[in-house]
Amino acid sequence: xxxxxxxxxxxxxxxxxxxxxxxxxxxxxxxxxxxxxxxxxxxxxxxxxxxxxxxxxxxxxxxxxxxxxxxxxxxxxxxxxxxxxxxxxxxxxxxxxxxxxxxxxxxxxxxxxxxxxxxxxxxxxxxxxxxxxxxxxxxxxxxxxxxxxxxxxxxxxxxxxxxxxxxxxxxxxxxxxxxxxxxxxxxxxxxxxxxxxxxxxxxxxxxxxxxxxxxxxxxxxxxxxxxxxxxxxxxxxxxxxxxxxxxxxxxxxxxxxxxxxxxxxxxxxxxxxxxxxxxxxxxxxxxxxxxxxxxxxxxxxxxxxxxxxxxxxxxxxxxxxxxxxxxxxxxxxxxxxxxxxxxxxxxxxxxxxxxxxxxxxxxxxxxxxxxxxxxxxxxxxxxxxxxxxxxxxxxxxxxxxxxxxxxxxxxxxxxxxxxxxxxxxxxxxxxxxxxxxxxxxxxxxxxxxxxxxxxxxxxxxxxxxxxxxxxxxxxxxxxxxxxxxxxxxxxxxxxxxxxxxxxxxxxxxxxxxxxxxxxxxxxxxxxxxxxxxxxxxxxxxxxxxxxxxxxxxxxxxxxxxxxxxxxxxxxxxxxxxxxxxxxxxxxxxxxxxxxx
Numbered sequence: 001x002x003x004x005x006x007x008x009x010x011x012x013x014x015x016x017x018x019x020x021x022x023x024x025x026x027x028x029x030x031x032x033x034x035x036x037x038x039x040x041x042x043x044x045x046x047x048x049x050x051x052x053x054x055x056x057x058x059x060x061x062x063x064x065x066x067x068x069x070x071x072x073x074x075x076x077x078x079x080x081x082x083x084x085x086x087x088x089x090x091x092x093x094x095x096x097x098x099x100x101x102x103x104x105x106x107x108x109x110x111x112x113x114x115x116x117x118x119x120x121x122x123x124x125x126x127x128x129x130x131x132x133x134x135x136x137x138x139x140x141x142x143x144x145x146x147x148x149x150x151x152x153x154x155x156x157x158x159x160x161x162x163x164x165x166x167x168x169x170x171x172x173x174x175x176x177x178x179x180x181x182x183x184x185x186x187x188x189x190x191x192x193x194x195x196x197x198x199x200x201x202x203x204x205x206x207x208x209x210x211x212x213x214x215x216x217x218x219x220x221x222x223x224x225x226x227x228x229x230x231x232x233x234x235x236x237x238x239x240x241x242x243x244x245x246x247x248x249x250x251x252x253x254x255x256x257x258x259x260x261x262x263x264x265x266x267x268x269x270x271x272x273x274x275x276x277x278x279x280x281x282x283x284x285x286x287x288x289x290x291x292x293x294x295x296x297x298x299x300x301x302x303x304x305x306x307x308x309x310x311x312x313x314x315x316x317x318x319x320x321x322x323x324x325x326x327x328x329x330x331x332x333x334x335x336x337x338x339x340x341x342x343x344x345x346x347x348x349x350x351x352x353x354x355x356x357x358x359x360x361x362x363x364x365x366x367x368x369x370x371x372x373x374x375x376x377x378x379x380x381x382x383x384x385x386x387x388x389x390x391x392x393x394x395x396x397x398x399x400x401x402x403x404x405x406x407x408x409x410x411x412x413x414x415x416x417x418x419x420x421x422x423x424x425x426x427x428x429x430x431x432x433x434x435x436x437x438x439x440x441x442x443x444x445x446x447x448x449x450x451x452x453x454x455x456x457x458x459x460x461x462x463x464x465x466x467x468x469x470x471x472x473x474x475x476x477x478x479x480x481x482x483x484x485x486x487x488x489x490x491x492x493x494x495x496x497x498x499x500x501x502x503x504x505x506x507x508x509x510x511x512x513x514x515x516x517x518x519x520x521x522x523x524x525x526x527x528x529x530x531x532x533x534x535x536x537x538x539x540x541x542x543x544x545x546x547x548x549x550x551x552x553x554x555x556x557x558x559x560x561x562x563x564x565x566x567x568x569x570x571x572x573x574x575x576x577x578x579x580x581x582x583x584x585x586x587x588x589x590x591x592x593x594x595x596x
Contacts, residue, residue: 003035003210003218004156006133010034010044010059012052013170020168024187024284028173028180032080033214035160036063037153040131041070043098045151045160046214047084056084057091068092071120071128073135074099075162076148077106081214086111089118096120098128100139102147122149138202140164142195144188150199157209163189164199165226166215178229181216183288185233190291190321196234200227201552205569205583228488236324236352237468238294241502242272243382246286247299247331248279248308253366254333257375258299260367261331264379269386269393278310287317290326294503295382299331299361302340311340315347324352325466329378331361338362353466355538357381388535389492389502396495401507401532404462405430405438408540411461411475412440413491413499414451420491420499421480423448424472426543428460431526438511441524447481449523456513458525459498463541467504469550477567477585495531507534562592570595 001009011033020026032048034056042064048056060069072088072095075081085107089095097107098120108114122128128135136152143164151160167181189196211219211226219226232239243265249255258275265273272293276286290296300311328348332340341360348354359378363371387393405428413422427441440460442449452458463471474485491499500508511527541550554568561572567585571592580589 003212004158006038007153007156007158007212008036008038008063009218010036010056010063011171012048012055012059013172014049014051015170016051021188024168024183025282026168028168028175029170030080030168031171031215033212033216033218034059035212036060036069037130037133037135038064038067039133042067043071043073043128043130043135044069044088044095045073045212046075046081046162047072047088049080050083053084053087057087069095070130071095072097073151073160074103074107075150075160076145076214077103077110078145078163079110082107082110086113089115098122100147100149103149106147138199140195140199142192143199144192144195152206152208157207158212159203159206159208159210160212161214163214164196165211165219165230166213167217169216171217177217177226181226181229182233182239182292183284184215185230186288186291186321187284190233193234193236193322196230200231200234201584203227225488231470233291235468235470236291236322237470238326238503239292240272240294241386242274242293243270243295243297244274244276244286244289244293245297245299246276246278246290246311246314247297248277248301248310249299249333250301250303250308253363254299254301254331257331257333257361257363257367257371258297260372261297261299261375261379264376265383268379268383269390270383271386278308278314283314283317286314287321290314290318290323291321295327295329297329297331297378297382298344300333300340300344302332302334302338302343305337305339307340307343311344312347315344319347319350322352323348324354325468326353327355327357327382329357329359329361329382331363331375331378333363333365335365338364355466385535388533391495394533396531396533398507398534399436399529399532401462401509401534402430402433402436402438402529404507404534404540406540406542408542409463409467409472409546411463411471411501411505412442412448412452413459413461413501414448414455414457415498416447416451416454416480419480419484420486421448421451422461422475422485422499423480424476436529437514438509438527438529439524440511440527441519441522443522445521447479451480452513452525453516453523457496457498458511458513458527459494459496459500459508460511461501461505461508464504464506464536464538465541465545465549466538467541467550469552471504472546472550473567473585477587479586494533500533506536506538506540507532509533556595559595562589562594565591565593 015029035045104114122137133155140148330341361374510531515526517524
């Protein structure tokens with residue numbers, strides 16, 4: 001299979017495997033990917049599982065014909081990719097292995113030799129030239145083993161991503177990429193989100209046209225979609241709005257309560273409700289759902305003064321993978337001394353940024369009037385923001401929204417007649433209250449300033465402290481004239497037809513421009529409020545909170561160069577070109593400062 005004129009696929013499909021890594025059900029098998037870059041010199045990328053030695057060596061021979069490989073690039077030492085290193089070196093005794101120092105230590109453990117006389121050790125930023133193809137090596141420690149490297153072919157703009165961007169399933173499996181890639185990522189790589197974020201930051205500076213992973217299909221189109229999902233998953237942010245109810249039930253009473261709650265949630269506008277019986281489900285699927293959706297309800301019985309074993313296993317899977325940034329609700333059942341809620345809360349105490357609902361449902365054996373009322377209150381609490389987002393149930397004149405204005409950070413949304421737009425501002429002020437008028441100041445260079453001058457309307461979205469850095473990257477680091485900032489989402493709409501954000505806000509206001517004041521570099525719009533909704537009671541994002549807790553801290557230790565004050569990107573070198581543009585936030589050298 002041709003990937004480019006010079007890069008060919010030489011991997012294999014495993015249709016017989018039932019459990020990957022001894023625990024993940026793979027009904028559609030697995031692929032073990034390997035690639036050949038054919039130039040003046042030939043490089044083979046990674047080997048395959050031990051069960052496919054001869055098929056893989058045949059693939060190499062059939063692809064190369066009379067030529068022989070010069071290099072074996074070993075990016076990852078997990079046996080499904082490294083099992084045939086020794087067999088390859090026997091078949092091609094003149095070849096050289098290229099890998100990281102840690103990988104060669106592992107080779108000694110696996111094969112009894114580290115191939116000392118036939119190896120090249122590479123690290124961050126080192127290169128290997130094959131002819132016209134130049135391979136650039138990038139270290140990726142703990143994604144998801146410590147020895148991992150990924151490789152960028154700058155000639156064909158191909159990223160060989162090791163286990164990154166992989167998925168379950170053979171190459172001919174007819175299935176959704178995201179579903180099995182999500183389960184693969186969360187199950188296998190999920191613990192190492194910080195390390196994946198570091199790798200994504202490195203990748204942001206590369207011009208990538210094709211991604212070649214070690215499992216699953218080669219990705220050639222819409223790469224922003226795949227990279228965006230990886231950014232969401234590795235930053236532990238919800239991917240989809242909805243509620244997952246994970247439960248165990250011994251005699252059916254907890255299940256009855258769960259089904260009743262699910263029915264209430266759907267009736268009150270919850271966009272997606274998933275109910276999972278932990279005793280009967282695929283545990284990896286349940287864990288995937290918990291990481292996918294924004295809210296989680298845990299319902300279980302007290303069992304031996306503890307919790308039911310399947311619930312304990314489920315929570316252990318969550319905490320092991322750094323479950324965070326979610327709303328969590330608890331339902332406990334017990335006939336004489338309910339302890340489940342206490343135990344579950346203690347188990348989740350190691351997780352970061354969990355918001356527990358005010359309502360905890362306590363069932364004494366079976367639902368009664370009191371616990372049914374708690375269940376109803378819980379459904380109200382979980383659906384408060386959904387009710388506020390829907391036209392039919394929203395209070396559109398809730399002027400409490402104005403109390404969420406401070407020296408904060410906001411997304412101003414507008415529309416140029418063709419697409420929605422948005423930008424980050426920190427200059428929103430209530431100037432009068434009879435009538436209510438809001439002043440919004442926007443830099444004239446921003447495309448949004450141009451749109452609002454023409455249309456006379458905008459929405460102000462009040463960001464909350466759970467807003468991830470990706471929100472600021474989307475709305476603050478690129479121009480809406482050049483990109484569609486809502487391309488990867490389906491926005492909600494207010495009565496004026498403009499978008500408002502489905503999450504990470506506690507309120508929004510629709511504004512109509514009544515007066516414009518020219519402030520030289522900026523323009524101030526004095527506006528009346530035409531609609532105001534309170535979405536949640538989460539704390540507003542302040543400018544200080546953003547800089548202290550959200551904006552990534554640049555790792556400048558031991559480095560010489562300049563750091564971007566906007567996003568933290570580091571330009572290494574004694575002098576920065578005057579025309580340099582930050583590859584992350586697209587700001588110029590004026591927003592860089594010298595590393596001290």
